[in-house]
Amino acid sequence: MFDSLKNFFGGKKEPDGSEQQQPEAQSANAPQKAPARFTLMAEQVVPDAGEGFYAEGELFGEAAVGERVTVLHRDGNISHPILEEIEGSGANTKLIFSGKEGLSLDWTYALITNIPYQIEVDVNRPIENPYLLGLTRVVFRFQQEGEFLNLFFRELVRSHYLLAVRTDGSLPEGSGTVTLKKGMQFGIARVTLDHGEEALPVYTDWVALEGMAGQCGDGWKRDAIRRMETQGANGWKRETMVLHFPQLVGMLRENEGFVINPYGPQLFYVSPDIIRSIQNSPGYQSEFGEAKMQSKTVERDSKMMLGYLAENEEVTALKSALLAYAKSRREIAMLDLLLKSDEDGTQSYLIILDVPEENCRAYFREIYDACRHLLRRVCYVDFVTLRRAGFADGVRTEPPLYVREKEG
Numbered sequence: 001m002f003d004s005l006k007n008f009f010g011g012k013k014e015p016d017g018s019e020q021q022q023p024e025a026q027s028a029n030a031p032q033k034a035p036a037r038f039t040l041m042a043e044q045v046v047p048d049a050g051e052g053f054y055a056e057g058e059l060f061g062e063a064a065v066g067e068r069v070t071v072l073h074r075d076g077n078i079s080h081p082i083l084e085e086i087e088g089s090g091a092n093t094k095l096i097f098s099g100k101e102g103l104s105l106d107w108t109y110a111l112i113t114n115i116p117y118q119i120e121v122d123v124n125r126p127i128e129n130p131y132l133l134g135l136t137r138v139v140f141r142f143q144q145e146g147e148f149l150n151l152f153f154r155e156l157v158r159s160h161y162l163l164a165v166r167t168d169g170s171l172p173e174g175s176g177t178v179t180l181k182k183g184m185q186f187g188i189a190r191v192t193l194d195h196g197e198e199a200l201p202v203y204t205d206w207v208a209l210e211g212m213a214g215q216c217g218d219g220w221k222r223d224a225i226r227r228m229e230t231q232g233a234n235g236w237k238r239e240t241m242v243l244h245f246p247q248l249v250g251m252l253r254e255n256e257g258f259v260i261n262p263y264g265p266q267l268f269y270v271s272p273d274i275i276r277s278i279q280n281s282p283g284y285q286s287e288f289g290e291a292k293m294q295s296k297t298v299e300r301d302s303k304m305m306l307g308y309l310a311e312n313e314e315v316t317a318l319k320s321a322l323l324a325y326a327k328s329r330r331e332i333a334m335l336d337l338l339l340k341s342d343e344d345g346t347q348s349y350l351i352i353l354d355v356p357e358e359n360c361r362a363y364f365r366e367i368y369d370a371c372r373h374l375l376r377r378v379c380y381v382d383f384v385t386l387r388r389a390g391f392a393d394g395v396r397t398e399p400p401l402y403v404r405e406k407e408g
Helices: 003-008 130-138 146-158 206-233 245-250 272-280 282-288 313-327 357-374
Strands: 038-041 044-047 052-057 070-072 083-087 093-098 111-113 160-167 198-202 237-244 257-260 268-270 304-307 334-342 347-354 381-385
Touching: 038 052, 038 130, 070 130, 111 130, 130 146, 146 245, 146 272, 146 282, 160 198, 160 206, 160 245, 237 245, 257 272, 272 282, 313 334, 313 357, 347 357, 357 381
Parallel strands: 198 257, 347 381
Antiparallel strands: 038 111, 044 052, 052 093, 070 111, 083 093, 160 237, 257 268, 304 334, 334 347
């Protein structure tokens, strides 16, 4: 996906700790105590002599026998096997699972973890990016492998980051999505890297963000408390923002990079050259650039398969986004969602919409823009108006995803 980025991979850099700033966690997001967490990227997956298989790689953190783990596969599939046994430790750890049905999935660079996966930000849950976090732990070992780098940069642009800021107190109370008012002032601390350049520090999760204080020592904590008291007296407050990659890049100064998890567990510096290469890549333009739509006439003898979708994290998030959009548009009388498989095996989501024909393409584009960031396992979306969806009548045996309530 990001083939052009292989030569723009940044080397490891260390911050000197001169510009640190202790973030204040929002109560809605910050966990009180971090549970045992682990990641392991599968370097090889082998069937055993019995009815199970094992995944071998380097274990970071603590795994527990009997827990249901999450496996993030690079093709967008997500599985949840139960960990039956653990052998070895460190770089030679084997995680053993029962049943061989899981072997049919693509395990190349698969990430095994007990950290909850979030395809979309939920302000009522702590921010997590387990796939990116796990890949950063091994990135310097696998940086010569092009497929790994493509996956790494794909997850880098799909992740959502925590950024600690100070505001002038005008930010609304509570948590969630807010609009920054014109004239509002806020400060962002930078870190200085070993070659003297400054970078914006961002974090994959609250554990990494809170690790800042541990790295800087008790003296820094006392100084931070005094600064916080002074800032409080002047009306300044400490807040935490959640940013997607395009928003994060928009916060950077000219020719500035950012550093992920500068105080551990493993930092990664994203240089200005890497950022420009990402933004110019076909994969990034496909995911974040202007949507390209084309009309297609379905021939009468065309072969396709239609059906309802099995529930998974992606489908659940997609349905939520579609419902939110439909409820915000009174012109939409009905919206339904199916899975479409073409004769060549290409899968796409089929969205059936009951809207006026003359303006249907505008709705199609808005819906695609609202949900394109959720597309992982299924990467294409097809649209059709209800008037032209007669070919699906025999399949649509369940109530639609959305039907507008009758007024009065």
